[in-house]
Amino acid sequence: MRSEQTDLDGRPPSGAGGWSSPGDTTAAGCLHGETRAHTRARGGTSAAGRLRGETARPTARARAAHGRRRLSLAVGLAMCLGNLALLGSAAAAGAVSIPRVYTGTAASVSYGTATLTGSIDPHGSNTSYYFQYGPTKAYGAQTPLADAGSGTTTVKVAVPVSGLLPVTIYHYRLIAVNAAGAATGADWYLKTAKVPLALQITAGPNPTIFGGTLVIQGTLSGTGNGSVPVVLQDNPFPYTQGFGTVGNPELTSATGGFSFPFVGLTEARSSAWSRPPPNRSSSVPLRARKSR
Numbered sequence: 001m002r003s004e005q006t007d008l009d010g011r012p013p014s015g016a017g018g019w020s021s022p023g024d025t026t027a028a029g030c031l032h033g034e035t036r037a038h039t040r041a042r043g044g045t046s047a048a049g050r051l052r053g054e055t056a057r058p059t060a061r062a063r064a065a066h067g068r069r070r071l072s073l074a075v076g077l078a079m080c081l082g083n084l085a086l087l088g089s090a091a092a093a094g095a096v097s098i099p100r101v102y103t104g105t106a107a108s109v110s111y112g113t114a115t116l117t118g119s120i121d122p123h124g125s126n127t128s129y130y131f132q133y134g135p136t137k138a139y140g141a142q143t144p145l146a147d148a149g150s151g152t153t154t155v156k157v158a159v160p161v162s163g164l165l166p167v168t169i170y171h172y173r174l175i176a177v178n179a180a181g182a183a184t185g186a187d188w189y190l191k192t193a194k195v196p197l198a199l200q201i202t203a204g205p206n207p208t209i210f211g212g213t214l215v216i217q218g219t220l221s222g223t224g225n226g227s228v229p230v231v232l233q234d235n236p237f238p239y240t241q242g243f244g245t246v247g248n249p250e251l252t253s254a255t256g257g258f259s260f261p262f263v264g265l266t267e268a269r270s271s272a273w274s275r276p277p278p279n280r281s282s283s284v285p286l287r288a289r290k291s292r
Contacts (some may be wrong), residue, residue, distance in 0.1 A: 097123040099148070099176040103185035107158070111166035111195045111223070117158045118174035118185055120148045125178040131159055133172035137187055148176060166195045166223050194223035203262075217259035225256035232260045 104117035116131045127148040134140035143159045157174070164170060170192070174185035201218030208214045220228055230250050233243040252258045 096125045096178065096180040098180045098183045099123055099125070099127045099129075099178055100154075101129070101174050101176040101183040101185045103172070103174045103188045104156075105188065106172070106190040108160075109190050109192060111193045112164050113160060113162045114164060114170070114190055114192065115158050115160045116143070116172050116174070117156065119154050119156050120174070120176045121154045122148050122150050122152070122176075122178060123180075124150060124152045125180065126150045127176050127178040129157060129174060129176040131161070131172055131174055133161060133170055135168060135170060137171050139171060139173075164192050166192050168192050195221070197222035197225060197228075211264055213264075214262040215259060216262055217257070220252050220256040220258070222256075226252060226254040228252045228256070230258045232262070234262075 100121040100123065102119045104119065107115040107117055109115075116133065118129075118131075120127060120129055127150065128145050129148050130145050131143045132139040133142070141161075143161065146157070146159065148155055148157060168191070169189055171187055171189045173187050176183050176185075198221045199218060200221070201216060203214055203216045205212075206214070216232065218230075220230065228251065230252055231248075232246045234246050235241060235243045246262070247260065250258050250260065
């Protein structure tokens with residue numbers, strides 16, 4: 001009968017693997033403890049008892065030990081299941097996906113500014129974004145960090161940039177970042193526009209001494225302002241004749257500068273500079289006065 005008591009007092013036979021302890025709260029430990037609990041809870045017979053056909057009769061001490069073991073097993077199983085639930089909750093809470101990002105076409109492109117656009121799906125996590133841009137795919141500049149929110153639908157974003165050079169290609173792309181990492185949009189490019197031509201003129205001295213020489217000079221600014229033909233036109237007093245060309249055209253300098261001497265001014269006139277085509281003109285009223 002000693003072997004039966006030894007088997008029922010909660011101490012597993014050597015080499016037989018026994019119940020899991022309450023400290024073994026891994027998934028494997030839970031399953032192992034549950035299997036052993038099912039086997040041990042039913043009691044049994046010793047090897048000698050089976051040979052004699054006898055059924056083990058546990059003592060009071062053995063039954064008490066068995067009860068304590070079952071309580072210990074229940075506590076360990078509860079701890080294990082609780083830990084598994086916490087791990088599952090943590091895994092679900094930590095399942096953050098990187099945002100989905102698309103680079104869009106540039107808008108409102110001028111000779112010095114543009115608006116970069118794109119769209120972002122934050123996938124439910126707090127997401128920030130910025131644009132990289134520059135004259136090559138190495139970029140070299142970026143916009144300030146901005147907030148795209150934490151929604152689950154796609155949001156459109158747009159950021160204006162300035163300080164661009166005219167008639168220049170710029171590459172750009174959209175980058176979004178959240179707790180799961182960064183997502184980079186495709187590379188796009190834009191080309192800035194030309195600076196519109198503008199004409200400014202001055203005349204001096206004004207008024208000019210009767211019969212004296214007047215110098216009319218000016219500057220043509222904008223993209224392609226060098227080596228542009230410029231003509232001088234005037235409209236004599238009383239300004240009913242209309243403008244007519246005076247002299248030969250002149251070419252602007254590399255920086256857009258030009259000048260015309262107007263010799264023998266004898267009456268009030270309105271003079272204008274123009275360049276063809278398309279026509280750009282500016283006028284200044286001139287007046288001759290008698291010398292004292």
